[in-house]
Amino acid sequence: MERISSHQFVVLSSAVLMGTTFLPIASIVTEVASRDGWMSVMPGFAVGIPYSLMVLSLLEQHPQKNLLQISEILLGKWISKITGVLYIFITCYFGGLLLGQAGDIYQSSIMPLTPIGMFYLGGILLVFYLVKSGIEVFSRFSEILFPLIIIALVLNMGLSISRMEQGELLPILSEGIKPVIWGGLKVAPFAMEYILFLAGILVFLPTGKRELAQLKRGVWRGVFLVGFLNMMVVLTQILIFGPEETVRIVYGLLVLGKMVEISRTVAGVESVFLGAWLGALIIKVGAFFFTVTWGLETVFNLKGLKWNLGVGVVFMGIAFKFTRGPDLVMEIGLVDNYLILPFASVWILTLWGISRWKGAGIS
Amino acid sequence: MKTDRRKEHKFILRLSIIACLLFLTGCWGKREVEDLAPLLGIGFDQGEKPGTFLVTEQFARPKKDSSSGAEIEDRTFSVEASSSREAFEKFSKVAYRTPFMGSLKVIIIGEDFAKSGDFNNVLDFAQRYAEFRRSMYIVLAKGKALDLLNLKLRSGLLPAMAIKSNIEGGDEISVFPTVRLGHYLTILGEKSTAPIFPVVESVKTGEGVEYKTDVKDEAGEIRIQGAGVMRGDYLADFLTDEESKGYMWLENDVVHRLINTVDLEENSIKFGGQVIESSTKYKVKANNDKMELQYKIKTSIAIDEIMGLKKQLSGPEWVELVKQAEKDFAKVIEKECNSSIKKERELGLDFLGIGRHIEQKNSKYWKTIRDQWEAEIADFPISLEVLVTIHHSGMSSSSATNSGGEGQE
Numbered sequence: 001m002e003r004i005s006s007h008q009f010v011v012l013s014s015a016v017l018m019g020t021t022f023l024p025i026a027s028i029v030t031e032v033a034s035r036d037g038w039m040s041v042m043p044g045f046a047v048g049i050p051y052s053l054m055v056l057s058l059l060e061q062h063p064q065k066n067l068l069q070i071s072e073i074l075l076g077k078w079i080s081k082i083t084g085v086l087y088i089f090i091t092c093y094f095g096g097l098l099l100g101q102a103g104d105i106y107q108s109s110i111m112p113l114t115p116i117g118m119f120y121l122g123g124i125l126l127v128f129y130l131v132k133s134g135i136e137v138f139s140r141f142s143e144i145l146f147p148l149i150i151i152a153l154v155l156n157m158g159l160s161i162s163r164m165e166q167g168e169l170l171p172i173l174s175e176g177i178k179p180v181i182w183g184g185l186k187v188a189p190f191a192m193e194y195i196l197f198l199a200g201i202l203v204f205l206p207t208g209k210r211e212l213a214q215l216k217r218g219v220w221r222g223v224f225l226v227g228f229l230n231m232m233v234v235l236t237q238i239l240i241f242g243p244e245e246t247v248r249i250v251y252g253l254l255v256l257g258k259m260v261e262i263s264r265t266v267a268g269v270e271s272v273f274l275g276a277w278l279g280a281l282i283i284k285v286g287a288f289f290f291t292v293t294w295g296l297e298t299v300f301n302l303k304g305l306k307w308n309l310g311v312g313v314v315f316m317g318i319a320f321k322f323t324r325g326p327d328l329v330m331e332i333g334l335v336d337n338y339l340i341l342p343f344a345s346v347w348i349l350t351l352w353g354i355s356r357w358k359g360a361g362i363s
Numbered sequence: 364m365k366t367d368r369r370k371e372h373k374f375i376l377r378l379s380i381i382a383c384l385l386f387l388t389g390c391w392g393k394r395e396v397e398d399l400a401p402l403l404g405i406g407f408d409q410g411e412k413p414g415t416f417l418v419t420e421q422f423a424r425p426k427k428d429s430s431s432g433a434e435i436e437d438r439t440f441s442v443e444a445s446s447s448r449e450a451f452e453k454f455s456k457v458a459y460r461t462p463f464m465g466s467l468k469v470i471i472i473g474e475d476f477a478k479s480g481d482f483n484n485v486l487d488f489a490q491r492y493a494e495f496r497r498s499m500y501i502v503l504a505k506g507k508a509l510d511l512l513n514l515k516l517r518s519g520l521l522p523a524m525a526i527k528s529n530i531e532g533g534d535e536i537s538v539f540p541t542v543r544l545g546h547y548l549t550i551l552g553e554k555s556t557a558p559i560f561p562v563v564e565s566v567k568t569g570e571g572v573e574y575k576t577d578v579k580d581e582a583g584e585i586r587i588q589g590a591g592v593m594r595g596d597y598l599a600d601f602l603t604d605e606e607s608k609g610y611m612w613l614e615n616d617v618v619h620r621l622i623n624t625v626d627l628e629e630n631s632i633k634f635g636g637q638v639i640e641s642s643t644k645y646k647v648k649a650n651n652d653k654m655e656l657q658y659k660i661k662t663s664i665a666i667d668e669i670m671g672l673k674k675q676l677s678g679p680e681w682v683e684l685v686k687q688a689e690k691d692f693a694k695v696i697e698k699e700c701n702s703s704i705k706k707e708r709e710l711g712l713d714f715l716g717i718g719r720h721i722e723q724k725n726s727k728y729w730k731t732i733r734d735q736w737e738a739e740i741a742d743f744p745i746s747l748e749v750l751v752t753i754h755h756s757g758m759s760s761s762s763a764t765n766s767g768g769e770g771q772e
Contacts, residue, residue: 109493122382129375163498165549166615167723174726241545244552258496259545267496268465305371 001064004204006211008139010218012201015142015149017048017194017226019284020101020277022153023251024329025187025230026237030246033183035169037243038234040180044187045227051195051345052219054352055202056212061355063207067199067348068298074354083347084299088292090339091196092311095288096318097332099123102281104325109254110271120319123278124312127286131293131308135204138286145279152276153229156253157236159260159269164239187230189336191223192344197287199348200294250329289315400424400438400460404523406508407485408473410443416476416485417443418450419509421523422462437521441509447488464494468527470501470544471508471563477591477598483551484596489544497545500530503591503598505564514565517574517583526563529587534618537611537638538604539587555718555736557710558593559610562601592714599712602703609703612660612696613715615643622664624691626698634688635668639754647724654728655744656717658700662749664692666756676761685753693749700747708741717743 004012029037029044055067062070068087071080103119111119130138173180205215237252240259249255257270292311296302322328406419419441440457444450451462470489472482489495504511514522530541539561550558565582568574576583590602590610602610611617620638624630641662648655666688676684707715718736722729732739 112493125375125379125382129379132372132375163545165546167719168549170723171726174722240549242549242552244554245548255497258493259498261498267498 002134002136002204003206004136004139004201006206006214006218008136008143009201009205009215010222011146012139012142013194013198013218014222014226015146015280015283016197016287017045017191017222018146018149018229018280019190019193019287020098020105020281021190021226022230022233022280023105023253023277024332025190026234026246026252027249028186028333029183029234030238030243032186033179034175035171035238035243036173036175036180037183037246038169038231038238039173040183041187041231041234042224042227043180044184045191045223045230047184047188048191048194048223049220051191051348052198052223053216054348055195055198056216056219058351058355059202059205059207060212061359064203066202066294066298067351068295069203070355071347071351074351074358081299084295086343087196087199087347088295088299090335090343091288091291091295092314093318094193094332094335094340095285095292096315097322097328097335098281098285098288099127099315100319100322100328101332102278102285103319103323104328105251105254105281106274106278108325109251109258110274116323117320120316123282123285124315126282127289127315128308128312130282130286131289132305135201135290138283138290141286142283145276145283148276149280150229152273153233153253156257156260156273157232159262160236160240160256163256163259164236165242168239168242169235186337189341192340193284193336195344195348196340197291199344200291203294250325285315394461394463398460399463400458401463401466403466403521404469404471404512404526405467406471406473406504406512407476408507408509409475409479410445412443415443415445416481417441417473417509418447419471419512420450420454420462421512421521422458422460423466423521439512447485464489464492465496467495467499469523469530470499471504471511471523471526472501472560472598473504473508474506474598476508477503477593480596482593482596482598486544486547490548495544497543497548499544500527501542501544501547501560502526502530502563502587503560505562505601511563511565511585514582514585516585517576522585525585526587529563529585530561533587537617537620538608540590540607540610540614540616550716553716553719555713555722555733556716557599557712557714559590559602559714560593561587561607562589562591563587592710592712594710594712600706600710602706602714605699606703606706609699609701610715612641612643612700613658613703615641617641617643617662622692622695623668624688624695625670627691627694630687630691632669632671632684632687634666634691635670636664636666636688636692636753639663639665645720645724647721647728650744650746653744654721654725655746656720657746658748660696660700660747660749661752662692662696663752663754664688665754669756669762672762673764674761675764678760681756681760685756688756689751689753692751692753696749696751697747700749704745704747711737711740713737713740717745 029040033040058070062073068080068084071083099120102123103116106119107116130141233253237246241249246252254270257273260269261267289311293308296307322331400422402420403423404421408417410416419439422438424436424438440454442450442453444453454462512522516522516525518525533539533541540559542560547558550556564586566572566584566586567582568576572584588604590607592599592602617638622638623635625633643658643660646657648657707713
């Protein structure tokens with residue numbers, strides 16, 4: 001059985017949690033909370049902390065078992081099977097949609113004439129190779145790429161400072177705290193996407209007491225790092241575009257990348273940023289590919305190359321179903337809000353509650 | 364078993380390499396640089412048929428015999444179309460190169476077209492199509508955009524590049540606003556603020572500037588002066604040079620300025636100087652049970668020129684003279700600001716963004732007046748405080764004067 005270290009877990013978690021959340025997040029929170037949208041980001045991501053800790057505490061009680069196996073122990077065979085099928089369906093569907101997003105982003109921003117299928121094919125081949133190589137290689141891939149993604153983000157934001165408009169953040173909280181809370185709810189699905197991945201990766205994590213403490217600390221650190229970076233992304237976009245424009249622009253950070261000019265000489269560096277962000281997308285799609293394969297293996301005992309190929313084909317099929325950009329963006333939002341958020345929050349809470357109750361009963 | 368796994372890995376690796384080759388070479392939809400026509404400027408004027416507009420596009424054509432490779436020649440076309448895409452289709456039929464919009468520097472809106480509306484419709488293409496960048500400049504033309512883009516300038520620059528250079532050098536004099544597409548779209552989102560654009564005009568000899576020209580009655584220079592204020596999609600009015608300067612102070616957009624007190628009638632000694640730095644702050648305060656917007660402008664000026672000084676000054680007199688200069692410069696700044704505020708009240712258009720300032724500082728109060736804001740602009744109390752500091756008076760304490768006799772008082 002493969003194992004990843006605590007450090008690899010922290011980086012991989014951060015990379016999966018981050019994914020490409022920085023592309024739509026500003027538009028999502030600003031639509032709800034207007035110029036206070038940036039305040040929703042940290043609380044929204046923080047929802048991931050208690051849930052991650054609950055999952056890790058389940059791991060502590062059931063070492064080397066993923067959450068589907070733990071479900072079978074706590075909920076019984078049939079309920080766990082139904083949960084497993086739902087888990088596979090949601091992660092597979094969402095993974096396919098994210099693969100579709102790779103095509104949408106590239107075609108609408110820098111390569112409009114390239115057939116969209118080529119983006120899907122290129123993306124899925126990379127993902128497939130990573131999945132085939134195993135979780136340890138996937139972690140190392142994240143360790144190399146995640147810092148580059150952060151650098152690209154920071155550079156994009158830093159080089160855009162000269163475009164900031166005066167006073168766009170003011171007034172603060174003019175509509176009260178309610179829109180900020182609603183904005184937080186819109187961010188929470190991002191954290192839940194990560195929780196679904198965490199549910200599957202448990203079997204590869206170390207379970208020693210010291211390591212578990214490190215994992216818990218790592219979760220805190222990862223959530224704060226990703227939350228903070230996303231908050232800065234939202235702040236930057238509101239300061240530059242103003243709230244109305246931030247809502248209207250589909251991928252604000254790409255527009256920002258196009259506005260970057262260095263000494264009125266160097267422009268057109270958005271392709272460099274997009275290169276790094278493709279890595280983010282690959283990590284996220286890869287994470288969901290992994291979750292589907294883990295689900296298939298746990299629930300139906302299906303594993304091996306042909307099943308992986310099958311998953312790849314399904315991902316491609318879903319991506320091809322949503323070649324219309326607006327449909328894709330809407331669908332991702334719907335799956336996030338109405339499938340991932342309720343499924344993950346109810347499932348984890350139920351398992352943790354039952355586990356505590358049974359534990360209390362035993363003691 | 365192991366050999367099978369190795370074969371599998373090799374197969375996947377090969378597939379990945381093929382995919383990378385397909386992607387990284389960028390074969391799909393490739394366009395060689397020499398096949399592109401870089402777009403530098405685009406102008407919009409009123410079309411002759413209803414629902415159409417006249418689009419003028421200025422492309423750069425690299426000079427073949429250029430020694431540096433950076434010299435470009437003019438290639439300007441005009442077509443009448445009912446959408447920007449239709450215009451590009453018509454250009455493509457004539458030009459043997461593919462238009463490349465990523466190099467666009469400036470959008471020029473003709474005066475008649477701006478007055479007729481449809482402004483945002485023509486800009487939609489520029490904000491939507493991925494090749495464009497929101498960092499391009501937007502200006503209004505006095506007259507037709509077509510005429511501006513077809514000028515043969517004495518500098519040898521293409522008009523689009525000349526406008527770009529003028530705008531980018533504008534910080535030195537800070538007398539007109541700089542508006543990029545991104546800024547315009549942000550201002551549109553604010554709703555209460557009326558957008559404003561700098562105005563570009565051609566300058567014939569004798570129109571404020573004298574120069575030698577080969578062709579009579581043809582302009583060889585361009586100038587950016589004043590601004591145009593929009594009411595929604597329409598150009599409502601132009602601001603004079605003085606009103607634009609007032610706007611620049613109140614918007615905290617003055618970086619450096621060349622300023623003089625020649626127009627002040629009350630003093631015989633006139634000063635000229637350069638603004639070294641400036642900052643404008645504002646507060647919304649209750650004054651006699653009514654809200655008031657208070658502007659406070661703090662600026663540092665270096666005196667470069669004194670006229671009318673007819674005697675050598677002692678040390679204390681020098682100090683007094685500098686204090687007088689501070690007061691005089693402050694009066695000039697106040698005059699410019701007041702003329703801008705007066706224009707805002709006359710037009711009933713909040714191009715100074717006063718409503719937005721009130722919203723920023725006192726959102727509760729803003730909510731009570733925002734629905735009737737256009738009516739409120741006319742008499743909303745605004746006060747102004749200008750603090751000028753003279754840092755130095757150049758290399759001399761006094762001016763050179765005659766020793767006395769004829770002509771000397």
